[in-house]
Amino acid sequence: MENNKPLADLLRPKTINEVIGQKHLVGTSGFITRLLNNNKSTFPSLIFWGPPGVGKTTIARIIANELDVEYKEYSAVTAKKSELVKEFEMVKKQENLFDQKAKKQKLIFLDEIHRFSKSQQDVLLSPVESGQIILIAATTENPSFYVISPLLSRCQVLIFNPFSEEELEQVLTRAEKLLKITIEDKAKQLIISASNYDARTALNIVQQATRHDKIVTAQETEKIISSTNLRYDKAGEEHYNTISAFIKSMRASNPDATLYYMARMIESGEDPLFIARRMVVFASEDVGMADPKAIMVATSTFQACQQIGPPECQINLAHCASYMAKAPKNRSSYNAYFKALEDVKKYGNLPVPLHLRNAPTKLMKDIGYGKGYEAYPDKDKNLLPDKLKGKKYFDEKNNR
DSSP states (O other), X not given: OGGGOOHHHHTOOSSGGGOOSOHHHHSTTOHHHHHHHSOGGGOOOEEEEOOTTSSHHHHHHHHHHHHTOEEEEEETTTOOHHHXXXXXXXXXXXXXXXXXXXSOOEEEEEETGGGSOHHHHHHHHHHHHHTSEEEEEEESSOHHHHSOHHHHTTSXXXXXXXXXXXXXXXXXXXXXXXXXXXEOHHHHHHHHHHHTTOHHHHHHHHHHHTSSOSEEOHHHHHHHOSSOOOOOOTTSHHHHHHHHHHXXXXXXXXXXXXXXXXXXXXXXXXXXXXXXXXXXXXXXXXIGGGOTHHHHHHHHHHHHHHHHOTTTHHXXXXXXXXXXXXXXXXXXXXXXXXXXXXXXXXXXXXXXOXXXXXXXXXXXXXXXXXXXXXXXXXXXXXXXXXXXXXXXXXOSSOOO
C-alpha cells in the first residue's frame, strides 16, 4: 500500500462525480453542484454539519479544486487563535500588493469548529464578512449550540447524511478493486454494522483485515471487531438524540423502542445513574397520578444502581424502563404545577387569606389571623389569595 497511507485517503474522491452519497449536495441537481455551476466568484462560506466519515473534508477539497483557489486546512483541536490571525493578516497583505482581479482567493477549511471557543470563532467574522476568505467549517455537533450566532448568519449550513448500507457497499467495492482483494458478503455486513455508517471506520477495518490475506473473511472481521464502539459523545448531539428517543418511546408506551435506546446508551458507556435519574423524573412528570407507585419503582431503581453498579444494574434499569413504558400516563400534576408557577411569577407574593395564616400571638388573633380556620376545611372553600379566587390549576382529565 502506497507509503502505508490510510485506505480512506487512497480512496478519497478527487471530483464531484466520484463522490458516493450526499446526492442532495453533490448530485446532478445538488446544492453544491448548482453553486459551482453558477457564478464561482460569489461562492459563499459554508458550515458542513454531519456525523464523522461522511465526506465533509473530501467535498471541501473538491470545492477548492473546482474554484481554483488557494486552500488551507486547520483543525480546531490543534489550531491556535494566533495562527488564524496571522493567516488573515497575510491574506490582507496580498490584497494590498496585488490587483483585485489578479489575486487568488483563499479557502480555509476548519474541521471540528465546535471545539473553538467564542473568542476563537470571533476571529473568523471579519474575514468572512469582508469576503477576504471563503470559510468551510465542519462539525459533528448541532451548529445552533456550538457556532456563534454572528458566524451562523454569515454562513450557509449544509447537512451531511450518514451513509446508507448500499452506499457503504459501494465504498467497499471500490476498496476491493483498488487493493485487488475479495471481501466476503457476510464480512461486508459485519463491517457495515460495526462502522456506524462511517466510511473511514469501515475502510480502517478492511485495511487491518488485509494485512495478511487478500480475502477478508467473516471470521477475521469478527476478530478485528472484538467490541463494537458505538458513536456516542456524552456531551454532544448523539447523547441528546438518544436520551430524547428513550424518553419519547416511554411516553409512547412502547417498551421495545424504550429498551433499544436504553441498550444503546448502556453499551456506549452512559452512566447508569443518569438513565435512572431520568426515569425518576419521568415517573412524576409523565406517569404521575395514573400510577403513584411508579415513583417508588424509579427511586428504588436509582438506589439499586447506586448499590450494585454496572454491569448488573442494567437489569434493574431494564425492569424500570419496561414498567415506565407500560404504565398509564397522566401529566395533570405536572401541568397544574407549572400553571400555578406562572401565576406566582406574574403576581408575586399575593397576600395569604387571613384564615390560613398562623396566629402565635394575641395581637395576630385580634386582627383576624387564623379566624374561621377548620382543621379539615371544605375543599371548595377559597384557599387562594383573593386575586386568584376560584382559579383552577389541576384538571385530571386534561392530562397531556
